[in-house]
Amino acid sequence: MASVKLTKVKKVYDNNVVAVHDFDLDIKDKEFIVFVGPSGCGKSTTLRMIAGLEDISDGTVEIDGEVVNDLQPKDRNIAMVFQNYALYPHMTVFDNIAFSLRLQKMPEDQIYEKVTAAAEVLGITDYLLRKPRALSGGQRQRVAIGRAMVRNSKVFLMDEPLSNLDAKLRNQMRAEIILLRQKLNTTFIYVTHDQTEAMTLGDRIVIMKDGYIQQVGTPAEVFEMPKNLFVAEFIGAPKMNVMRTELKKDLNGGYTVSPFGVKLAVDGGKSEALAAKHAPTGEVLLGVRPEHITLAKEGQPGAIPCTVEVNEMMGSELHLHVVTEDGTRLIVRVPTIDLEPDQRHGLQRDSRLYITFRGKVMHFFDPESQENLLN
Amino acid sequence: MSNKRHMGLRASAHISNTLIYIVLVVMSVVWLIPFICIVLQSFRVESTWQVGYVIPQKWGWDNYVALWNSDFKRWYLNTFITALATAVGQTVFVLCMSYTLSRFRFKMRQGLMRFMLVLGMFPNMLAMIVLYRVLKDLGLTQANAVPGLILVYIASSGMGYYVSKGFFDTIPKSLDEAARVDGATRAQVLWKIILPLAKPIVIYTILTAFMAPWGDFVLARYISFGTSAGMNVAVGMYSWLQQDMIGQRYTMFCAGGVVVAIPVTILFMCLQKYYVEGVTGGAVKG
Numbered sequence: 089m090a091s092v093k094l095t096k097v098k099k100v101y102d103n104n105v106v107a108v109h110d111f112d113l114d115i116k117d118k119e120f121i122v123f124v125g126p127s128g129c130g131k132s133t134t135l136r137m138i139a140g141l142e143d144i145s146d147g148t149v150e151i152d153g154e155v156v157n158d159l160q161p162k163d164r165n166i167a168m169v170f171q172n173y174a175l176y177p178h179m180t181v182f183d184n185i186a187f188s189l190r191l192q193k194m195p196e197d198q199i200y201e202k203v204t205a206a207a208e209v210l211g212i213t214d215y216l217l218r219k220p221r222a223l224s225g226g227q228r229q230r231v232a233i234g235r236a237m238v239r240n241s242k243v244f245l246m247d248e249p250l251s252n253l254d255a256k257l258r259n260q261m262r263a264e265i266i267l268l269r270q271k272l273n274t275t276f277i278y279v280t281h282d283q284t285e286a287m288t289l290g291d292r293i294v295i296m297k298d299g300y301i302q303q304v305g306t307p308a309e310v311f312e313m314p315k316n317l318f319v320a321e322f323i324g325a326p327k328m329n330v331m332r333t334e335l336k337k338d339l340n341g342g343y344t345v346s347p348f349g350v351k352l353a354v355d356g357g358k359s360e361a362l363a364a365k366h367a368p369t370g371e372v373l374l375g376v377r378p379e380h381i382t383l384a385k386e387g388q389p390g391a392i393p394c395t396v397e398v399n400e401m402m403g404s405e406l407h408l409h410v411v412t413e414d415g416t417r418l419i420v421r422v423p424t425i426d427l428e429p430d431q432r433h434g435l436q437r438d439s440r441l442y443i444t445f446r447g448k449v450m451h452f453f454d455p456e457s458q459e460n461l462l463n
Numbered sequence: 464m465s466n467k468r469h470m471g472l473r474a475s476a477h478i479s480n481t482l483i484y485i486v487l488v489v490m491s492v493v494w495l496i497p498f499i500c501i502v503l504q505s506f507r508v509e510s511t512w513q514v515g516y517v518i519p520q521k522w523g524w525d526n527y528v529a530l531w532n533s534d535f536k537r538w539y540l541n542t543f544i545t546a547l548a549t550a551v552g553q554t555v556f557v558l559c560m561s562y563t564l565s566r567f568r569f570k571m572r573q574g575l576m577r578f579m580l581v582l583g584m585f586p587n588m589l590a591m592i593v594l595y596r597v598l599k600d601l602g603l604t605q606a607n608a609v610p611g612l613i614l615v616y617i618a619s620s621g622m623g624y625y626v627s628k629g630f631f632d633t634i635p636k637s638l639d640e641a642a643r644v645d646g647a648t649r650a651q652v653l654w655k656i657i658l659p660l661a662k663p664i665v666i667y668t669i670l671t672a673f674m675a676p677w678g679d680f681v682l683a684r685y686i687s688f689g690t691s692a693g694m695n696v697a698v699g700m701y702s703w704l705q706q707d708m709i710g711q712r713y714t715m716f717c718a719g720g721v722v723v724a725i726p727v728t729i730l731f732m733c734l735q736k737y738y739v740e741g742v743t744g745g746a747v748k749g
Binding site: 102139140141161166167168170172174187191235239 | 643646647
């Protein structure tokens with residue numbers, strides 16, 4: 089158990105490509121932190137710098153108050169689970185898990201005790217004498233976690249550990265990692281490109297792009313108050329709908345927007361928040377999440393007419409890809425329970441419908457800087 | 464597909480297979496004839512001269528006994544020591560070089576690899592006079608040719624890293640990294656993780672390193688320079704083929720050929736599985 093502090097950490101490769109820029113982060117003891125972002129954003133590089141597998145070009149990494157920049161991975165008291173499991177193919181599962189303990193010259197009886205205890209927790213006791221090639225993907229991942237578990241390390245690093253598993257197994261292993269975290273009660277740093285994993289696992293999420301931190305916050309914070317358009321679009325599936333519109337003030341001092349020529353009041357406290365930030369009127373990028381758009385009736389105030397382009401039946405909900413009259417494409421998530429029985433298998437292509445959304449679900453971004461106006 | 468057409472295809476497959484087997488059998492016989500002749504001649508005791516027939520009229524071990532009582536014993540030991548020491552030394556050099564070039568990134572790494580590639584294109588013959596002078600100055604020629612030869616064989620062996628490096632490249636780097644996080648040093652990573660996984664290429668390297676000095680003639684003859692005590696089997700046995708010797712030593716020469724072939728044949732038969740894996744190891748990413 090330990091805190092991890094990164095101060096102005098930078099990674100420059102030999103070809104002068106800067107993978108990570110001035111990365112500042114304080115990770116608290118026993119915190120589960122998730123680095124998330126698209127490919128090439130520097131999340132794995134940062135994790136590997138913490139692990140000691142990449143040199144740090146500038147800045148410092150501290151583990152439990154000690155600067156570890158020049159320490160070998162073995163001296164950092166960390167454990168790591170790799171994306172491709174990295175199990176030693178010539179060793180049995182037992183030997184794989186026991187490898188680090190044997191390097192520590194731990195007595196064999198203690199090794200046996202620790203390995204069997206870890207195997208029990210992970211449900212792999214029956215496979216201890218097998219070689220990794222005789223295991224399924226999920227079992228291999230458990231062995232990789234077991235190998236990290238027995239070391240009683242201060243920090244547990246995981247580099248996209250679930251990305252090689254199929255969707256069903258990924259969900260199952262995600263739940264197991266949550267349980268494991270409760271059992272181990274140590275500091276976790278987890279890298280993923282999957283925002284669902286980030287949202288479900290992390291106490292805090294670090295969203296990265298092009299080597300820069302975009303936002304650090306709890307899952308609720310990054311979802312409800314994205315710092316910029318990139319975070320807004322990256323977190324949430326399907327991604328947030330974004331449209332250009334005019335932000336205006338009405339006679340009462342409240343704000344209004346007029347997407348697709350339909351005037352909508354910015355209510356639900358958002359207007360007051362914009363006023364408090366002295367948000368200027370004019371063109372803005374208006375963001376609305378697909379699940380916050382509701383179906384409306386013809387003639388209802390604030391109803392935006394559109395036509396259905398694509399239906400995606402997800403079981404409990406329908407993802408409707410609709411086109412507004414000015415040709416803007418939007419995605420709407422509609423719970424199937426809210427639909428008429430004849431609509432539950434999907435709406436007919438080109439059928440006309442009306443949508444609307446409330447002010448409290450609106451997000452406003454500066455068209456130039458793409459920063460959230462409520463920052 | 465009609466039944467008639469199906470029968471036709473089967474018949475044509477049979478004919479083509481038969482032709483292929485005939486060609487292969489003929490090739491095998493042609494290839495084996497010299498070996499069979501040498502083995503048969505080595506057991507011929509009615510005459511030590513070359514005769515006009517292959518199957519001996521009188522069989523016996525006389526040639527092998529004569530071999531044992533000649534300088535052959537010394538040449539064989541010289542060859543064995545040279546080949547064994549070269550196999551060990553070259554394997555260590557080649558594997559260390561291959562691991563380094565596969566896993567470490569350092570300035571001029573690419574340049575060094577290109578330099579070694581170009582250097583390897585020059586024929587070894589060009590260096591022979593210089594090598595002889597250097598070894599002579601060090602006192603490692605003639606009777607001391609064995610350590611001299613070992614030194615020459617091992618000295619530049621690191622440049623033959625290509626096949627092993629290709630094999631190491633196919634072993635995921637994350638295994639090294641996992642082992643380093645688990646607490647292993649670089650040397651422990653090599654010995655405990657990489658080499659057990661690279662068994663085929665280790666055996667391939669040992670075999671090829673053993674084979675070159677085992678059958679070397681040109682350099683060995685040059686360095687031993689007519690001194691029997693420093694000769695290997697190839698050079699020593701060649702002296703039996705001189706005009707004045709061939710009549711008395713021809714069948715002994717054949718027996719020597721058989722004795723020389725035995726260890727290599729056994730080695731290959733035992734390790735051929737690894738040899739093939741080693742040669743083809745880097746071809747397809749597993």
